[in-house]
Amino acid sequence: MKKLSMHWQIFFALVLAVLVGFFGGEKVVAFEYFGTVFIAALKMMVMPVVSLSILTGVSNIKKTENLGKLGMKTLFYYVGTSFLAILTGLYLVNRMQPGVGAQLGLQAQPEGWTEALRQRASGSAWETMLDMTIRIVPDNPAQAFVQGEMMQVIVFCLLFGYFSTRVVEPYRTLLRDLFQAGFRVTMRLMRAIMTLAPIGIFGLVVKIVAVSGVETFHSLGRYVATVSLGLGVHACITLPLVLKFIARVSPLEHFQAMSTALITAFSSSSSSAALPITLESIRREVGVSSGVSGFVLPLGSTMNMDGTALYECVAVMFIAQAYGISLDITQQCVLVFTALLASIGAAGIPMAGVVMMAVVLKAVGLPLEGVGLILAVDRILDMCRTTVNVWSDTCGAVVIARSEGETLKI
Ligand code: ASP
Numbered sequence: 165m166k167k168l169s170m171h172w173q174i175f176f177a178l179v180l181a182v183l184v185g186f187f188g189g190e191k192v193v194a195f196e197y198f199g200t201v202f203i204a205a206l207k208m209m210v211m212p213v214v215s216l217s218i219l220t221g222v223s224n225i226k227k228t229e230n231l232g233k234l235g236m237k238t239l240f241y242y243v244g245t246s247f248l249a250i251l252t253g254l255y256l257v258n259r260m261q262p263g264v265g266a267q268l269g270l271q272a273q274p275e276g277w278t279e280a281l282r283q284r285a286s287g288s289a290w291e292t293m294l295d296m297t298i299r300i301v302p303d304n305p306a307q308a309f310v311q312g313e314m315m316q317v318i319v320f321c322l323l324f325g326y327f328s329t330r331v332v333e334p335y336r337t338l339l340r341d342l343f344q345a346g347f348r349v350t351m352r353l354m355r356a357i358m359t360l361a362p363i364g365i366f367g368l369v370v371k372i373v374a375v376s377g378v379e380t381f382h383s384l385g386r387y388v389a390t391v392s393l394g395l396g397v398h399a400c401i402t403l404p405l406v407l408k409f410i411a412r413v414s415p416l417e418h419f420q421a422m423s424t425a426l427i428t429a430f431s432s433s434s435s436s437a438a439l440p441i442t443l444e445s446i447r448r449e450v451g452v453s454s455g456v457s458g459f460v461l462p463l464g465s466t467m468n469m470d471g472t473a474l475y476e477c478v479a480v481m482f483i484a485q486a487y488g489i490s491l492d493i494t495q496q497c498v499l500v501f502t503a504l505l506a507s508i509g510a511a512g513i514p515m516a517g518v519v520m521m522a523v524v525l526k527a528v529g530l531p532l533e534g535v536g537l538i539l540a541v542d543r544i545l546d547m548c549r550t551t552v553n554v555w556s557d558t559c560g561a562v563v564i565a566r567s568e569g570e571t572l573k574i
């Protein structure tokens with residue numbers, strides 16, 4: 165009998181998880197164990213995959229002068245698509261007005277929340293940006309690896325990879341082969357871990373369905389609808405158009421090739437946790453070179469967050485509407501800019517976006533406590549926006565690969 169393909173296995177696991185979570189009562193939360201093991205295995209792979217994919221990617225780029233061009237194109241894509249996402253969100257939230265007349269008492273915030281937000285908001289948006297640029301330079305690369313400081317590791321590996329192409333033979337080839345060898349091992353290991361995906365995803369989703377319940381969604385229904393609609397428009401219309409007309413590839417085929425990575429992003433709420441799978445799939449199923457994927461995807465997983473950018477914008481407008489404060493056009497421009505900044509600054513981990521919201525709220529002069537209004541539904545929106553974040557990263561990798569003249573399998 166033919167073996168069921170991975171995305172079908174995951175799909176059935178997902179359906180089963182929703183049913184078990186919904187009807188299974190409290191005890192089914194124990195299935196979370198499988199999800200925890202799966203996420204731990206993915207996390208184990210993040211640092212090796214990020215460092216080796218960048219080192220392999222950069223040391224494989226034919227002419228090192230091309231690195232600058234690649235960097236510029238990538239940044240242009242990141243900022244361009246995030247900006248489109250924010251505008252989509254802004255348009256919808258102004259049209260649908262989900263916060264106007266919302267009957268909301270401030271919901272209790274879990275301990276430590278206000279403190280986390282206050283710390284985030286302790287500087288202006290400008291200071292946050294300066295701070296971000298200083299923090300990406302690792303003063304101790306080993307410590308950056310140990311503490312999982314993604315941006316710092318990326319910067320160090322980019323530099324190390326670049327200068328490995330500047331040394332004389334035989335060292336240049338030796339280093340390139342060494343990176344390549346390490347990368348191949350991590351990819352083989354990744355494929356083994358991916359066989360756990362259906363059961364891992366089952367465990368994660370059962371828990372979420374079992375503990376979330378449906379009641380919380382009622383009072384915030386219009387807000388959830390606005391964010392979801394915005395994410396849907398961006399993921400199903402804007403990005404496919406970019407794929408079709410700029411990269412000239414079939415959005416549907418690309419989506420199919422990326423389905424395992426997207427479901428992992430959805431169930432883990434973490435772009436970083438999904439990254440090893442995203443890299444594996446884009447190389448194997450789509451045929452993007454390691455030069456491009458090793459550069460665009462790791463960087464994108466922390467910097468390119470279209471879903472988060474859209475969400476920041478809608479959530480802050482919702483909070484303003486719920487407080488009965490109307491933001492004028494200047495404030496909305498500030499909102500667009502700071503939402504972009506917050507999405508770039510957010511780490512690829514669960515709930516990073518909601519913490520970064522402090523920067524945006526402060527910039528437009530809204531109370532930080534407003535976050536309490538939306539926390540109840542944040543988990544589900546986090547799952548959705550993370551999926552869009554990862555989807556945009558993979559579209560970016562395809563767009564850049566095509567612009568470099570690569571032939572793809574889709
Ligand atoms: N969880 C998101 C991600 O990993 C970030 C966010 O909270 O918006 O992409």
